[in-house]
Amino acid sequence: MKKRWICLFVENQIGVLTKIAGLFSSKAYNIDSITVGETEDQTISRMTIGLTSDDQTFEQVKKQLNRSVEVIKVVDYTEIPTHMKEILFVKISSCNREDKEEIFRIANVFGCTVTDYDKNTVLLECTQTEGKNNDIIRLLQSCFPNRIEVVRGGNVAIEAVSRKDNS
Amino acid sequence: MKMNGAQLFVKALKEEGVDTLFAYPGGTAIDMFDALYGVEGIDVVLPRHEQALVHEADGYARSTGKVGVCLVTSGPGATNLVTGIATANYDSVPLVCFTGQVPTYLIGNDAFQEVDIVGIVRSICKYAVTVRDRKDLGRIIKEAFYIARTGKPGPVLVDIPKDIQLEMGSDEYPSTVSIRGYKPSEGVHVGQVRRAMAMLGKAKHPVFLIGGGVNISHAQKELQELAERTGVPVITTIMGKGAIATNHPLYIGNIGIHGNYASNKAISECDVLFSIGTRFNDRITGKISEFAKKAKIIHVDIDSASISRNIVVDIPIVADAKTAIQTMLENITKPEIGDWVKEILEWKAAYPIQMENYKGMTPEKIIRKINELFPSSIVVTDVGQNQLWTTQYLELDQNRQLLTSGGLGTMGYGFPAAIGAKLGNPDKDVICISGDGGMQMNIQEMATAVALELPVIICVLNNGYLGNVRQWQEMFLDGRYSSTCLKYRRRCGRDCADPDKCCPPYTPDYVKLAESYDAKGIRVTKLEGIEAAFQEARSNQAGPTLIEFIIEREANVLPIVPGGKALSDMIMDC
Ligand SMILES: Cc1ncc(C[n+]2csc(CCOP(=O)(O)OP(=O)(O)O)c2C)c(N)n1
Ligand SMILES: [Mg+2]
Numbered sequence: 206m207k208k209r210w211i212c213l214f215v216e217n218q219i220g221v222l223t224k225i226a227g228l229f230s231s232k233a234y235n236i237d238s239i240t241v242g243e244t245e246d247q248t249i250s251r252m253t254i255g256l257t258s259d260d261q262t263f264e265q266v267k268k269q270l271n272r273s274v275e276v277i278k279v280v281d282y283t284e285i286p287t288h289m290k291e292i293l294f295v296k297i298s299s300c301n302r303e304d305k306e307e308i309f310r311i312a313n314v315f316g317c318t319v320t321d322y323d324k325n326t327v328l329l330e331c332t333q334t335e336g337k338n339n340d341i342i343r344l345l346q347s348c349f350p351n352r353i354e355v356v357r358g359g360n361v362a363i364e365a366v367s368r369k370d371n372s
Numbered sequence: 373m374k375m376n377g378a379q380l381f382v383k384a385l386k387e388e389g390v391d392t393l394f395a396y397p398g399g400t401a402i403d404m405f406d407a408l409y410g411v412e413g414i415d416v417v418l419p420r421h422e423q424a425l426v427h428e429a430d431g432y433a434r435s436t437g438k439v440g441v442c443l444v445t446s447g448p449g450a451t452n453l454v455t456g457i458a459t460a461n462y463d464s465v466p467l468v469c470f471t472g473q474v475p476t477y478l479i480g481n482d483a484f485q486e487v488d489i490v491g492i493v494r495s496i497c498k499y500a501v502t503v504r505d506r507k508d509l510g511r512i513i514k515e516a517f518y519i520a521r522t523g524k525p526g527p528v529l530v531d532i533p534k535d536i537q538l539e540m541g542s543d544e545y546p547s548t549v550s551i552r553g554y555k556p557s558e559g560v561h562v563g564q565v566r567r568a569m570a571m572l573g574k575a576k577h578p579v580f581l582i583g584g585g586v587n588i589s590h591a592q593k594e595l596q597e598l599a600e601r602t603g604v605p606v607i608t609t610i611m612g613k614g615a616i617a618t619n620h621p622l623y624i625g626n627i628g629i630h631g632n633y634a635s636n637k638a639i640s641e642c643d644v645l646f647s648i649g650t651r652f653n654d655r656i657t658g659k660i661s662e663f664a665k666k667a668k669i670i671h672v673d674i675d676s677a678s679i680s681r682n683i684v685v686d687i688p689i690v691a692d693a694k695t696a697i698q699t700m701l702e703n704i705t706k707p708e709i710g711d712w713v714k715e716i717l718e719w720k721a722a723y724p725i726q727m728e729n730y731k732g733m734t735p736e737k738i739i740r741k742i743n744e745l746f747p748s749s750i751v752v753t754d755v756g757q758n759q760l761w762t763t764q765y766l767e768l769d770q771n772r773q774l775l776t777s778g779g780l781g782t783m784g785y786g787f788p789a790a791i792g793a794k795l796g797n798p799d800k801d802v803i804c805i806s807g808d809g810g811m812q813m814n815i816q817e818m819a820t821a822v823a824l825e826l827p828v829i830i831c832v833l834n835n836g837y838l839g840n841v842r843q844w845q846e847m848f849l850d851g852r853y854s855s856t857c858l859k860y861r862r863r864c865g866r867d868c869a870d871p872d873k874c875c876p877p878y879t880p881d882y883v884k885l886a887e888s889y890d891a892k893g894i895r896v897t898k899l900e901g902i903e904a905a906f907q908e909a910r911s912n913q914a915g916p917t918l919i920e921f922i923i924e925r926e927a928n929v930l931p932i933v934p935g936g937k938a939l940s941d942m943i944m945d946c
Contacts, residue, residue: 216553219504224494231495261680268677274499274519277553 209263210282213252216275224275234266240359253362286365292358293331293338297349300325315341377509377537378407384513387545390441392795394429396422398445400472403537420816422449424788426456430465431789434775435750436796439520442469447485457527458496462779466525468516475535490531498526506539511546518549523556524675560691565699568670568687573705575644577712578604584611585649591694598697601704605713607635609656611778614768628656629933630760633723636939638716639664648672649693652682662938672696725764730927733899739765741902749801750793754786754810756840758833760929762805784813794826808834818889821916829909830918835925843928886918897922
């Protein structure tokens, strides 16, 4: 079992997301994350799909995607150099002055921005790798138990320009 | 010139060469029916149920090689298509199904007879789409026919809202297609074919395993040449049966759960398994880890997703069967196989499939009579024991074809598919072989066959049971016949006390039932009656004839490989 990434180009039409999601569920393949958005060409959407699977299942996934009429191109991002980021918002409530100072310090060290705040609430925005976002959530959870609200955007990825090996 | 969507729909059918349309009307399709009214050159067939309608289109498509075309209304008309679409999908049958839909401005409102049919069929068809703009209508229909018949064929559904049927627009129907996400594979990797032929050339105990793909791509002639020039014996799946004449000296038989001993043994013993056009479905492999254990495997399939899915393959070749076999013929090798074929034929002679344990009028005798009396025919089965016996005993060559629901195993398929086959092949004898259970799943089509004056011969093998399931209960569930007796009435009590002693009469009376539809009904209870019944049926060219054969109630299909067991664990008799 291994973590895999697929970049998928599909027709930008009603029902295509369901089609792709349905393909995964009908074959009992589990999706870890999926993001979708329009590309520079309005008629094409681009998806970044993360899944954990063995080699054989992954081959099947790619073949099944490829044979769908709505799928234009399937690119395997697992082994090639890419830039991959995920947006994360964390809202921390009931903050006193000290809490706020701590949050600002954490933001500084982890490269997050304080996007918004009022008297007792702070909103952090982080655009990091999935792993780093996991770390930030874990840290905030332990510092401010039961006071955080998290929303994650899922990963988007694009092939690297300068790097040729996957490091 | 301008025309409305419904008129463009009719124009599209004509441009695609559609001569037969299976269609059932309703509110959201009425304008398309109106546009069809009085149109020359398209035979609009009215079945009596939409499920049967799709099977009819399917039987028409399988027997003619053309695309089967359906038209139904929205809501219940559309949902009734589901089983037929799935049936066609599993057996790679090209269909285009048009469904009426509520007007675009009502979609999502839970309008009267609105269902999201595209959402419902998404996982059981090759492609499905709702037309949302009148200007896309021509292109979408063009694409639908193209997708249905190219590559690995399959059913396509086009959902057309009522306002789009009525909207005026261009009368243009495109002549070319370009779909960026759909490029069916053409040609073949010659290097892979050479590697495969080299592997075959070195084999001592090779076999060809042939699936339905060879029949779909009409590569029977090429396959025969390949077998003869390599000298390699041929084994088929149920869907592949008929790819080479069953009386050909190199033909061994079917493999699988109900395959014959020699075929299953040859698969277990072979050193190179050269398979073409099969997806290694569990019904043919038995226990996967024991399947063709000694063999290197070469797999030709048009669908790359079928390769190395169930069975790990040594040499994959993605190609249409015909193209692949032609390339193989250009790179022919002939392995030194000594007495291999002789050895297999000895197994075949030692363990023939037969029903000698049963007396009187066995299904074997009925089917062998069909072999004798109907040399140029299309035989269509339903599902169950009737189907399995047919795949065991029916002889096939280029003049006799078999249609059967192999992948989905849909009861109720046989009779309507036979109607479709007859419509597409008026000059051939069309014979349906059905069980007494499955026959009732689409019995209403008797009205269709009578209305169309179609001389289809329907053989109901009446054992008074859902026989296939009963056999499993007998063999693997201690004879507990749970819900499989079709003679059951309340007065029998919950559990049958004394099978076959004091059973109530069978219902329905098939002969009277046929007569009530104004069809001919014949009942045969004895061996001697088989031929006369077939002759009588044949002489009735005015409409359908139903022959009810009263067969032994508890006859079994043998041999059989129990669920989850290896092919070598087959049970020969019981
Ligand atoms: C639509 C459908 N429902 C249920 C089944 C399961 N099934 C397979 S064979 C069979 C029995 C068929 O009985 P009958 O039509 O009398 O044929 P026989 O096996 O007796 O020849 C059943 C219930 C099926 N294949 N299709
Ligand atoms: Mg029966």
